[in-house]
Each structure stands twice: as structure tokens, then as C-alpha cells.
Amino acid sequence: MESVLTADGTQSIFSGLLIGLISAYIFYVFIDFLPRTRKERETMEVLNSLIAATLDSYSRCRIYGHETALPHVDKSVLQKDWLEDARAIFKKNNSKYLPLLFAMQTSYTRLEDFRHVLPLAVSLSPMHTMQWLVVIDKIRLLAENYGENPKVEIDKQHLVDKNTEDNPILEYKSTLNLRMLEVVEESIKWLYPNKNG
Numbered sequence: 728m729e730s731v732l733t734a735d736g737t738q739s740i741f742s743g744l745l746i747g748l749i750s751a752y753i754f755y756v757f758i759d760f761l762p763r764t765r766k767e768r769e770t771m772e773v774l775n776s777l778i779a780a781t782l783d784s785y786s787r788c789r790i791y792g793h794e795t796a797l798p799h800v801d802k803s804v805l806q807k808d809w810l811e812d813a814r815a816i817f818k819k820n821n822s823k824y825l826p827l828l829f830a831m832q833t834s835y836t837r838l839e840d841f842r843h844v845l846p847l848a849v850s851l852s853p854m855h856t857m858q859w860l861v862v863i864d865k866i867r868l869l870a871e872n873y874g875e876n877p878k879v880e881i882d883k884q885h886l887v888d889k890n891t892e893d894n895p896i897l898e899y900k901s902t903l904n905l906r907m908l909e910v911v912e913e914s915i916k917w918l919y920p921n922k923n924g
Contacts, residue, residue, distance in 0.1 A: 767851060770847045770850060773847060774847060774848060774917075775802070778862065778917065779800045779801065779802050779804050779805050780792075780795065780833055781834045781837065781866065782810075782813070783801045784832070785804075785813075785827065785829065785830035786801065786813075786826070788823070788825055788829060789829060792830075793829070794836075805914075805918055807919060813907075814911045814915070817904055817905075817908035817911060818908060820890055822900075822907065823888050824887040824888055827907060828876065830869070831872050831873060831903055832873065834910070835870040837866070838870045845859060848860075858916055858920070862917055866910060868909065869903070869906035869909075872899070872903060876896070876899060877896050883895050
């Protein structure tokens with residue numbers, strides 16, 4: 728056995744195999760792994776920008792938030808701390824009406840964008856595809872409230888953020904609050920899948 732292992736032919740075979748393995752690994756890293764990783768990162772950036780558009784409209788309470796181009800959307804709303812804080816606010820139904828209204832308007836104008844980028848989620852994995860479909864559904868449920876907002880008399884406008892029976896839009900505001908809670912929860916699952924079990 729020793730003579731077989733130390734023979735020149737065996738050493739040549741092993742060195743050839745080792746060179747082949749190293750060459751294949753280098754080829755894999757530079758030709759497949761790095762380009763695929765870059766493509767996945769860029770794909771996630773596009774998808775995350777869509778989620779950030781709705782959340783940013785709520786966060787900055789911008790009347791023209793639905794017109795903001797995706798590269799100019801504030802992505803800090805995708806941070807886990809912001810999302811957790813927002814979820815706590817929505818769970819307690821302590822949100823403000825105007826930010827909810829602007830987030831709903833953005834979800835309405837971006838709904839088709841969410842649907843059209845589904846092939847990007849498909850290119851990532853089946854798990855990403857399933858979660859993106861859930862995100863689309865939650866954005867759709869928020870967007871369905873567009874144009875349904877009731878008129879508020881001037882003398883009652885100061886009540887729109889109160890969680891009392893005096894609030895003339897209490898039910899509508901609560902609906903928007905629930906829909907935003909669902910969007911935030913599914914955004915957390917999308918952005919931080921390993922931390923959600």
C-alpha cells in the first residue's frame with residue numbers, strides 16, 4: 728500500500744485532481760457564486776424599496792409620498808427597530824390618521840408594482856415567492872380602502888386621532904391601522920425571515 732501511495736503515478740493523479748478541484752472552485756466562485764450573489768442583492772434592493780415606499784409614506788407623513796421615486800424612498804424604515812416600534816404602535820391602535828391615509832394612498836399607487844415584480848421574488852426562491860405573495864395580499868387589503876375615507880366636518884377634525892366614540896372616522900381609522908399592522912408584520916417576515924422562527 729505504501730508503494731502505491733508513494734508512486735510517481737499516484738502523486739501525479741492526486742496533484743492533477745487537486746489542481747482540478749482548486750480550478751473548479753475558483754471558476755465556481757468567480758463565474759457563478761459572486762454574480763449570483765450580486766444579482767440576489769440587487770433584486771432584494773428593488774423589492775425592499777417597494778416595501779419601504781409604503782412605510783416611508785407613513786413614517787414621514789408625506790402628502791406626496793405616493794409620488795416619490797423608489798431610489799429616493801427612505802430605507803431606514805426597513806430597520807428592525809423601526810419596524811418593531813411601528814408594530815407596537817399599530818397593536819395598541821395609537822397611530823395617527825394622516826400618516827395612515829398617506830400610506831394607504833402609496834399602497835394604492837404601488838399595488839401594480841408589487842404584482843409586476845413577482846418574477847423577481849420567484850428568481851430568489853420558493854420561500855421568497857410565498858412571502859412576497861403574502862406581502863402583495865396585505866398591500867392589496869390596505870389599498871382597497873382607497874377612496875372610502877369618510878368626510879369629516881371641520882368642527883370634528885380635531886377628533887380623528889382619538890380612540891373614542893366621538894371620532895367620526897373611528898371605524899375607518901381602525902381598519903387602516905389593522906391593515907398597516909399586517910403590512911408591517913409581513914415586512915418583518917420578509918426582511919428578517921430567520922428571526923421569526
